[in-house]
């Protein structure tokens with residue numbers, strides 16, 4: 001067959017751009033294809049104006065999935081100092097944000113611009129608005145259907161996850177991987193808001209506080225499903241860092257009736273909160289209980305938790321029955337909410353599931369089933385916490401594939 005390119009990269013998100021430019025730096029003729037008019041993929045839509053590329057708390061404990069060790073090689077070869085150094089060399093200074101450990105460029109556009117510039121400086125070709133509909137193995141390489149048939153010795157599959165289908169996400173990557181013989185774990189929304197059956201949380205829109213979350217399914221605690229961080233009440237559900245980090249467990253467990261446990265005093269033991277409540281109430285026996293509780297919880301939330309204990313508005317602390325105090329204490333450290341779902345793939349910032357990592361060599365990102373095929377980024381069955389961890393892995397896995405392809 002006539003080989004037009006050494007490498008075709010399918011997807012021009014962080015992972016695809018990094019894979020493409022790294023392969024091209026090694027002198028390989030490289031073509032990067034993306035279905036969207038612009039490149040950068042999901043990273044272009046990152047929220048809060050802080051497009052993190054890594055996190056000061058980077059570590060294996062921030063990754064989740066069937067085989068977390070899978071990420072080790074990619075992350076050691078392209079760790080946080082190397083990542084920072086790469087962007088600095090390409091004119092983008094990353095800075096530590098004041099919150100969540102985010103490490104960000106001045107703007108997301110700067111980071112994508114640096115990747116595109118680096119790609120173009122190698123002579124690699126970038127084609128946008130080019131949808132890949134299929135990949136076939138042919139003698140000694142691959143035929144890539146992208147309007148016209150294209151040929152390459154090697155293919156890097158960097159088509160991202162199924163979330164945000166309206167912005168170029170979708171199941172193309174999984175479909176192509178499956179057509180070549182790979183298995184994919186089902187995709188569920190992750191880094192997403194969570195909906196609950198109870199209506200009272202929707203009456204507190206805008207309330208933002210730190211919480212500790214855990215999940216039980218059929219009354220059994222779900223191992224690993226724990227998160228500490230911010231939670232924001234909204235009219236449509238709960239959101240925020242802690243909610244995002246627990247959301248990946250909701251979809252796969254929906255049939256079991258998952259229950260969200262909220263500790264409004266993260267990091268504090270039950271006994272410590274009990275003593276605190278005892279002291280606060282002890283010092284304010286004549287005060288209305290909804291004013292006294294204000295010392296421990298936002299007033300709007302405190303009033304609701306008191307109402308759950310059937311405490312009448314304005315009732316003084318000394319009028320509270322012991323049963324009501326105990327009930328209030330339990331709710332402060334273990335409010336239970338019936339999770340009914342997430343805000344869905346169209347709103348999710350990421351997703352779980354993807355190409356099974358046991359079918360991919362973590363030292364190179366090459367498929368163990370299809371020689372010459374590389375799988376990188378969010379398309380793999382790897383999940384990470386919200387806050388730049390997935391973005392770092394996308395870059396690192398792309399880097400590793402670019403260094404390994406046709407080696």
Ligand SMILES: Cc1cc2nc3c(=O)[nH]c(=O)nc-3n(C[C@H](O)[C@H](O)[C@H](O)COP(=O)(O)OP(=O)(O)OC[C@H]3O[C@@H](n4cnc5c(N)ncnc54)[C@H](O)[C@@H]3O)c2cc1C
Nearest residue numbers: 011013015035041042132160168377378387388389390391
């Ligand atoms: C709002 C938002 C906030 C986020 N916040 C965080 C965060 O705080 N921390 C974190 O770690 N992660 C976060 N993420 C997720 C993170 O951005 C992604 O995991 C990461 O960018 C994935 O990179 P990728 O290159 O693997 O895939 P993508 O960015 O999804 O890129 C895949 C590319 O492939 C292209 N493509 C797909 N199908 C085809 C096809 N058939 N033909 C041609 N091209 C195709 C797409 O157009 C896309 O450009 C966030 C995402 C969003 C949307």
